[in-house]
Amino acid sequence: MMPHHHAGDDLLIAYATGTLDEPVALVVATHLALCPLCRNEVVRLEELGGVLFDEQPDEALNESSFDALMARLDAPPTETATPSSCGAAAADSGDPRVPRPLRDYLGCHFEQLDWKSFGGLEEASLLPEAKGFRTRLMRIKSGTAMPAHTHKGSELTLVLAGGFSDDEGHYLRGDLAEAGPSVDHQPIADPGEDCICLAVTDAPLRLTGPLGRLLNPFLRI
Numbered sequence: 684m685m686p687h688h689h690a691g692d693d694l695l696i697a698y699a700t701g702t703l704d705e706p707v708a709l710v711v712a713t714h715l716a717l718c719p720l721c722r723n724e725v726v727r728l729e730e731l732g733g734v735l736f737d738e739q740p741d742e743a744l745n746e747s748s749f750d751a752l753m754a755r756l757d758a759p760p761t762e763t764a765t766p767s768s769c770g771a772a773a774a775d776s777g778d779p780r781v782p783r784p785l786r787d788y789l790g791c792h793f794e795q796l797d798w799k800s801f802g803g804l805e806e807a808s809l810l811p812e813a814k815g816f817r818t819r820l821m822r823i824k825s826g827t828a829m830p831a832h833t834h835k836g837s838e839l840t841l842v843l844a845g846g847f848s849d850d851e852g853h854y855l856r857g858d859l860a861e862a863g864p865s866v867d868h869q870p871i872a873d874p875g876e877d878c879i880c881l882a883v884t885d886a887p888l889r890l891t892g893p894l895g896r897l898l899n900p901f902l903r904i
């Protein structure tokens with residue numbers, strides 16, 4: 684099913700020009716793996732960039748852009764990427780819910796990640812070496828409401844399984860939600876299936892509910 688919520692133009696342009704920080708690039712690449720529309724747009728932007736900057740011969744551009752994009756999506760993580768806490772021995776990473784670019788970062792099966800539980804929410808941290816970002820997989824129990832919160836920076840959330848709703852819309856597999864400081868929301872996981880998301884934030888969230896205001900000094904979610 685084609686996603687309904689896509690990466691914004693600024694994200695796609697930055698991805699196409701290779702200027703995104705690694706955690707954000709990982710979210711965008713994983714969305715691209717699930718979204719032919721944005722994938723085609725990145726190819727178009729890369730071709731446009733090639734024409735504008737005249738960096739490559741025409742024949743190389745026309746023939747190779749899409750192949751190059753697909754190769755990048757399939758490529759193993761760069762040397763600076765540290766697979767999560769699974770350990771090198773756990774090689775079974777074939778969960779079909781996890782698209783290829785992300786799967787390579789996990790380094791093990793989804794279920795073998797070091798999940799930490801917070802009530803109806805479990806999370807596993809990724810890319811700990813990416814300073815200034817918090818990158819994590821989240822598994823929200825079906826029907827569970829997350830704490831209401833806003834953001835000091837930006838939050839990108841990509842749904843991998845199940846779905847969630849907030850004031851901005853309803854998000855299913857492949858959908859990418861972008862939230863900034865102006866968004867104060869309380870995502871609620873759909874009933875029937877746990878919601879699994881890849882989320883990247885570049886600043887701590889700020890809880891806004893009555894309980895959240897009390898807990899803010901003590902929590903980092």
Ligand SMILES: [Zn+2]
Binds near residue numbers: 686
């Ligand atoms: Zn898209």
